Amino acid sequence: QMTKSILIGRPIANTEVYILDAHLNPVPIGVIGELYIGGDGLAKEYLNLPELTQQSFIKNPFNPQEKLYKTGDYVRYLSDGNIEFIERIDNQVKIRGFRIELGEIEAVLNQHNYVKEAKVVSRENQDNNKQLVAYIIPNYNQQSITEINEKIREDLKQQLPNYMIPAAFMLLESFPLTPNGKINYRALPEPDFSTFQSNYVAPRNATEEIIANIWRQVLTIKNISIHDNFFELGGHSLLAIRLLAKIEQEFNIDIPLSTFLQNPTIFALINLINETKNISIESSVVPVQTQGEKIPLFFVNSISYAQKFASYLEKDQPFYILNIFGITEFLTPKLENLTLEDIATKFVEDMEKACPNSLYHLITYCGDFSLTLEIIKQLQRKGHKIPLLFLIDSFWEPEDLGVYLHGYNLREFGLGYFLEKVKSKFRYQKEQFIIFLKQTLSELSSVNKQSSPRYIKDIQLLRALKTARSQYYPQPSQAKVILFLSQEYRLLHTSNLTNFFKDNIEVHEIPGYHHTLFQEPYIQVLVTKLNSYLETYPLDEQNLK
CATH class of the missing domain: 2.30.38.10 (Luciferase; Domain 3)
Structure with missing residues (x-):
């Protein structure tokens, strides 16, 4: 709210x-x-x-x-x-890219039967990495210290994401106080992280070490726990494709990207490798949050951005990602003449299986505007209602303001704008170079697309998707549109969107640039505004009619 x-x-x-x-x-x-x-x-x-x-x-x-x-x-x-x-700021810390409210962890701890009072702080471990430490005054109730620690840790895992679980739990008889009666945080005892069961679990056997080495190569990170989430460590869809390609080469096993999105840890990958029957049938729908009574929200095709987005939504908001790499095998025979209609048809079928007889909110970022409109058209043709369509810097052939737009932004935002554009351009060129190499490798190594390695098929699908977008022209829609516009694109406003939507488009300007909207603190502003809309559309019988 x-x-x-x-x-x-x-x-x-x-x-x-x-x-x-x-x-x-x-x-x-x-x-x-x-x-x-x-x-x-x-x-x-x-x-x-x-x-x-x-x-x-x-x-x-x-x-x-x-x-x-x-x-x-x-x-x-x-x-x-x-x-x-x-x-x-004081009650927030940033650990591995996630800004964490310490008070949120404290609130969960203070509701636990074993806890009389709890405080959470961040401390640096022996490797100078920040870790969460919980200081607890317990209600002993005959349990041993070890039993209390284990019970609290396990219960927290049921209520909080892994990155919010403290690495160490310190049991105290009382908190040290300052002369004026406040908690003296500086006097809290330093934990010895090596003596605590923590979130960091090193590879325990040769197979886990092989996979951990692959992760280190792809992510360029030294210390990786078998329980670390790939996307929380900075991974994104292209890096995931490279990771799965290396795993396929090492273990001769094809793990779809959609399956990896639901199993993004080394521990989970080991289970998939040991029991290949657990690898799911291809589906474009990645369920992120299935609980809740609200209308489900589907994020179209921006996998790594959607992963970051998910942790900021309300806990009772059903949330799914529509992931084109989840249906690579299904689409590969169609690549020569792939259309957005083909992709949307499969997306709609999978949406109906995941959430039958439902309304659907849709959200998309940047380049998937036309695909999203085709999905809406097919859903409405089948009788489904789309209460809200959220667009995040997403347009159809926006006006090309060229040098004027950059000049305006330089005057408004100064040198920071120029530096951000240089960084984003470098990232884009790097990713495009990787795609070019993979495409070249594909053309040299395989004539039969159906027999290509999985990662080659994914790259071929990216190329076919780009062509399909260029050949599609969206039809007008009656969807209610909420446009979240970065400050960088404020001059574009609704651009050419009014050609496709009959109702007025509600526009909200979000602080930040196009490529920083999913970073702190801008993403909080974006999701706060989005949540206010989602709260107004409960999933009830009246809406289903």
Whole structure:
């Protein structure tokens, strides 16, 4: 649900206020950053607290002769010049790319029968990696310390994702307090991570070590646990294709990408390799969250983005990914003349199997606008209702504003915009080069597409999909459209979308650039707005009529 804004207002006389990103660069209006304060009224230090002073008082990057105070508040400028408070940073940590609310873990712990009171903090382990540590005052009830630890850990796994499970649990008789009665977090005992059962489990046999080495090569990460989630470590669809290709070469086993999306850990892969019968029949539908009474939301075809998106949705929101790589074998015989209608027909069949007799919300990002409209057309032809279509920077042949668009964004967002475009261009060219190599390998090594290795078929399918998009022209639709627009594309607004939708298009501008919308803190803004729409459409008998 949307919460009421908390306005801080404007700086008072002789006070300087800056809203900066993690690199101490000013952020544009509407973009979330940390609040820093300077000026004549700023204190010099915390009295007799040199460590805290060093953390909180930094050199002013715009005037090295002065200091700024790091407030620990996430805020943003509003268009009228006022500053809006978002949340405290102190109770958040970022571990392996996930921003974690410590209070959320504490709330679950404090409801446990074995726990009287709990606090969660982040600590660095012996490898200087951040780990979560839970400090617990237990209700002993005759159980041993080991039993309490194991029981709490197992119960947490039923309620929280793996990356939110503390690596260590410390049992205390009481929390250390400061002179004014608050918890003294600095006095909490340091855990010895090597003595605790943690989320990190090293490969235990030769097979697990082989797969772990493949993961290290693909992800360029040294320490990988057999329970780590591939996508939480920075993996995406193209990297997953490379990973599965290496596994196929090593073990002579073909694991569909759709199956890997549901089993994205080394531990799960071992089970698939040992019991090949568990590899599922091809399906384009990847179930991410099946519980809940709301209308199911289907994310069309942006696999790695959808994976990041899922963890921010409400826990009772059914969520599925439509993944074209889940039906590679089905589509391979059609590649010479593949059409978006072919793909959409299979998607619709799989949607009906996953959620029969249902309404469907759809969401898509960037390049799958035309495929999504074809899915809607086929669903409506079969009598299904589509209450909401969410588009995230997704258009049909948007206006080419060229240099004017880049010039406008440089004036609005400064050097940060230019650097982000260079990085995204580099990533795109790297991925395209990998695809080119795979295509060349395919043409040199195999004439018969049906007998090609799985990863070659996936690359061939990407190429056929691009051709199918270029040959398709969407038909007008009556779907209600919500467009989430990055600040980078604000000049495009609805572009040519009004040619395809009869109703007005609701537009929400999201802070961030096109390629950062699925990163913190922008994704929180996006999903908060999206959740407010999903809350208004319960899955009830009236809606089904």
